[in-house]
Amino acid sequence: MMAMTIEQAAKAVGGELCVGLTPADSRIEKVVTDSRLAGVGSLFVAIAGEHVDGHRFVGQVYHSGAVAALVDHEIAGAEITQIVVPDTIRAMGLLAKANIEERRAFDSPFTVVGVTGSVGKTTTKDLLKALLSTRGETIAPVGSFNNDIGMPITALEVNERTRFLVAEMGANHLGEIANLGSLVPPDIAIVLKVGVAHLGEFGSVENIQRAKSEIIRALVPDGVAVLNADDEHVVPMASIAPGDVVWFGLGSGAEVKAYDITADGRDRAGFTLSLPGHDPVRVQLAIPGRHNVMNALAAIAVATREDVPVDEIVRVLGEQTAISPHRMTVFGLTRAGVSFTVIDDSFNANPDSMKAGLDGLAGWSVDEDGVAPFRVAVLGSMLELGENAVELHRGIGSYAARLGIDAVIGVGSRNDAQLDSLASDFIEGIDGDDETTRNKPFVALVHDVDEADRLVLDLAREHENTVVLLKGSHASGLSALAARWDANDDLPTGSDATDRNGEAQ
Numbered sequence: 248m249m250a251m252t253i254e255q256a257a258k259a260v261g262g263e264l265c266v267g268l269t270p271a272d273s274r275i276e277k278v279v280t281d282s283r284l285a286g287v288g289s290l291f292v293a294i295a296g297e298h299v300d301g302h303r304f305v306g307q308v309y310h311s312g313a314v315a316a317l318v319d320h321e322i323a324g325a326e327i328t329q330i331v332v333p334d335t336i337r338a339m340g341l342l343a344k345a346n347i348e349e350r351r352a353f354d355s356p357f358t359v360v361g362v363t364g365s366v367g368k369t370t371t372k373d374l375l376k377a378l379l380s381t382r383g384e385t386i387a388p389v390g391s392f393n394n395d396i397g398m399p400i401t402a403l404e405v406n407e408r409t410r411f412l413v414a415e416m417g418a419n420h421l422g423e424i425a426n427l428g429s430l431v432p433p434d435i436a437i438v439l440k441v442g443v444a445h446l447g448e449f450g451s452v453e454n455i456q457r458a459k460s461e462i463i464r465a466l467v468p469d470g471v472a473v474l475n476a477d478d479e480h481v482v483p484m485a486s487i488a489p490g491d492v493v494w495f496g497l498g499s500g501a502e503v504k505a506y507d508i509t510a511d512g513r514d515r516a517g518f519t520l521s522l523p524g525h526d527p528v529r530v531q532l533a534i535p536g537r538h539n540v541m542n543a544l545a546a547i548a549v550a551t552r553e554d555v556p557v558d559e560i561v562r563v564l565g566e567q568t569a570i571s572p573h574r575m576t577v578f579g580l581t582r583a584g585v586s587f588t589v590i591d592d593s594f595n596a597n598p599d600s601m602k603a604g605l606d607g608l609a610g611w612s613v614d615e616d617g618v619a620p621f622r623v624a625v626l627g628s629m630l631e632l633g634e635n636a637v638e639l640h641r642g643i644g645s646y647a648a649r650l651g652i653d654a655v656i657g658v659g660s661r662n663d664a665q666l667d668s669l670a671s672d673f674i675e676g677i678d679g680d681d682e683t684t685r686n687k688p689f690v691a692l693v694h695d696v697d698e699a700d701r702l703v704l705d706l707a708r709e710h711e712n713t714v715v716l717l718k719g720s721h722a723s724g725l726s727a728l729a730a731r732w733d734a735n736d737d738l739p740t741g742s743d744a745t746d747r748n749g750e751a752q
């Protein structure tokens with residue numbers, strides 16, 4: 248972070264300073280929210296969580312070298328100097344704001360790129376970090392740290408040497424992006440897509456559109472809006488842009504545009520990139536998922552604006568295989584003597600990203616021995632969709648069948664009736680869809696990930712070249728199954744495990 252003393256930090260957050268054994272003019276080196284990460288020069292922000300209240304650790308962090316604690320009530324007897332505020336999360340946001348203002352006042356170029364959208368933020372952030380890092384030190388969030396805790400944590404890493412900050416801004420309520428944008432106003436703001444993620448919380452697509460447009464309103468004067476030209480809900484945001492608008496997409500309205508899109512047998516997309524003032528150039532993405540063409544275009548729009556040469560863009564995107572975990576991560580697995588391929592897209596789910604994941608699975612073609620894939624979709628329920636949830640789940644079941652997916656396993660829950668019922672709606676969507684009845688996939692409803700694990704093994708034993716997509720909301724537990732498979736941990740035991748898994752016990 249930028250040079251800041253405890254006293255200055257207290258002023259920035261409007262807190263009351265309770266000076267302990269650390270002098271008020273001690274410099275803060277970094278900000279942590281976890282006492283286990285506190286070290287010399289740390290400011291520890293105490294946050295009350297679901298399991299423990301971070302205030303419990305205020306007494307300890309002094310002994311790890313921390314210089315101050317941000318608290319919502321004074322901890323009596325603690326040696327460390329404390330800054331007392333009404334709300335520590337809010338205060339951490341104000342500290343991040345002060346950090347960015349300090350950086351802007353420092354005499355060297357610095358650019359904040361804000362990224363929002365219903366899908367693709369983290370992927371775009373990862374691609375952007377790789378591209379902008381070729382021009383200067385770039386800070387970007389860990390994973391999808393995109394809320395009022397994660398974004399300030401990221402912004403507080405900015406120091407004198409930082410050239411770019413990529414700030415991911417997420418929301419499931421109106422006003423959240425406005426808040427993030429007021430803390431860290433972007434110089435460039437990307438709006439990827441207005442979809443239906445968190446439709447239940449937002450109430451309507453129009454509200455999602457309003458929420459995403461908050462990032463444009465938060466732009467600095469003359470800030471640049473990078474907008475999806477193909478999304479009817481994003482296009483109107485140009486009317487509130489304070490400066491230049493850069494359009495990306497596949498249609499005629501785009502200036503940063505992809506055409507002649509192809510995909511290899513692992514669904515890695517290639518496309519011809521058209522950029523104003525440049526000859527068309529071929530780009531091959533190293534990450535799977537045709538949907539990532541749009542994310543790549545948004546990142547390219549910013550990169551070209553920041554003078555990353557086109558040949559560098561082509562090279563970086565062609566080499567960038569790693570994005571944040573559980574997003575279309577592909578790995579092979581031999582489990583209980585059975586080999587299959589996993590596409591782990593289990594970070595979360597909504598109808599747009601479910602379709603993208605299923606498209607990715609459908610995009611797999613014959614293996615090197617010419618064996619056609621047996622494509623299995625293991626789908627957990629999608630949460631936060633409100634009154635449209637049943638219909639949207641049925642629509643996904645029917646979408647999977649129409650893509651020709653060979654097997655659909657809905658993963659419900661023994662403990663959560665809503666998760667269980669929505670998972671069964673995937674199957675209902677297939678059963679009730681006349682257009683798919685002639686070519687129906689194998690379908691099954693299971694009630695926990697152990698059952699899904701065993702069933703996938705059965706299918707993979709029967710079918711050579713089985714490819715399995717894992718996709719569901721966080722609460723569906725599929726990311727835990729992905730982690731279990733990645734580590735190739737033991738098979739679950741269960742009443743029928745011996746029969747099903749034979750030698751695996």
Ligand SMILES: CC(=O)N[C@H]1[C@@H](OP(=O)(O)OP(=O)(O)OC[C@H]2O[C@@H](n3ccc(=O)[nH]c3=O)[C@H](O)[C@@H]2O)O[C@H](CO)[C@@H](O)[C@@H]1O[C@H](C)C(=O)N[C@@H](C)C(=O)N[C@H](CCC(=O)N[C@@H](CCC[C@@H](N)C(=O)O)C(=O)O)C(=O)O
Pocket residue numbers: 280281282283293294295296297298299300301304364365366390391392393394395396397398400416417418419444445
């Ligand atoms: C505060 C915190 O970090 N919480 C994390 C913690 O939660 P939990 O309640 O279990 O915490 P604890 O009770 O264990 O601890 C409380 C605090 O005490 C600290 N502490 C603990 C032990 C100890 O020995 N010493 C300590 O100091 C501890 O560090 C805590 O500070 O753990 C959970 C599991 O790992 C985390 O999930 C939880 O993280 C919270 C939720 C969080 O907000 N983290 C941010 C860093 C963040 O940005 N996380 C993002 C999630 C982003 C998000 O939620 N986004 C919104 C909007 C998305 C909208 C988008 N889809 C769109 O369409 O725009 C969302 O609703 O999804 C991430 O991790 O990805």
Ligand SMILES: Nc1ncnc2c1ncn2[C@@H]1O[C@H](COP(=O)(O)OP(=O)(O)OP(=O)(O)O)[C@@H](O)[C@H]1O
Pocket residue numbers: 364365366367368369370371391393417440538539541542573574575592594595599600601603604
């Ligand atoms: N442009 C896109 N169109 C459709 N689906 C997409 C797109 N980009 C990503 N996805 C899907 O969404 C999943 C999550 O991607 P990513 O983490 O980049 O999105 P996000 O917006 O950051 O999500 P969150 O808000 O939950 O952090 C991907 O694994 C993929 O299935």
Ligand SMILES: C[C@@H](N)C(=O)N[C@H](C)C(=O)O
Pocket residue numbers: 594595596597629630631719720721722
């Ligand atoms: C976990 C949270 N950030 C999220 O993305 N929730 C949605 C509903 C999901 O898990 O799919």
